[in-house]
Amino acid sequence: MTQRIIGCGALFYTLNTQRFLLLHRTQSKQSHVWGLVGGTTTSENPWEGLKREIKEEIGNQQIVKTIPMETFISNDENFLYHTYLCLVKDEFIPKLNKEHDGYSWVAFGRWPKPLHQGLRKTLQNKTNQTKLETVFKMVKFIV
Numbered sequence: 001m002t003q004r005i006i007g008c009g010a011l012f013y014t015l016n017t018q019r020f021l022l023l024h025r026t027q028s029k030q031s032h033v034w035g036l037v038g039g040t041t042t043s044e045n046p047w048e049g050l051k052r053e054i055k056e057e058i059g060n061q062q063i064v065k066t067i068p069m070e071t072f073i074s075n076d077e078n079f080l081y082h083t084y085l086c087l088v089k090d091e092f093i094p095k096l097n098k099e100h101d102g103y104s105w106v107a108f109g110r111w112p113k114p115l116h117q118g119l120r121k122t123l124q125n126k127t128n129q130t131k132l133e134t135v136f137k138m139v140k141f142i143v
Helices: 046-058 117-124 126-142
Strands: 005-014 019-025 033-035 037-041 065-073 079-088 100-107
Touching: 005 046, 019 046, 033 117, 037 046, 046 079, 065 117, 065 126, 079 126, 117 126
Parallel strands: 005 079
Antiparallel strands: 005 019, 005 037, 019 033, 019 100, 065 079
């Protein structure tokens, strides 16, 4: 039996500027692409793994609210990737580790290129776009 690979990623969104944090990845199967904070986990649940990845990749951050956004499951069901929307009050300067060489805070739809293939599909998904639009409308009640 093949062991399942479980991944997790955080799409950070600022309540004050309504922009998203993307990182420029230098180390992975797909390097030199823009993507999320995140990675894979073996012994943790996805949320615990994501908290660890956040600390490792950008340092401790004060997250106001975390909203599960999507779980991608590969056709063979051996890879699961959980994407979370993490709301923060203000933009911050991430403390990048060696996996990334840059970051950018960007407006919705103004994504840098090239985007990680999985992230591009997540952001183009109509259900996910509807979820994000709902968050945009509700931001004034979250703050």
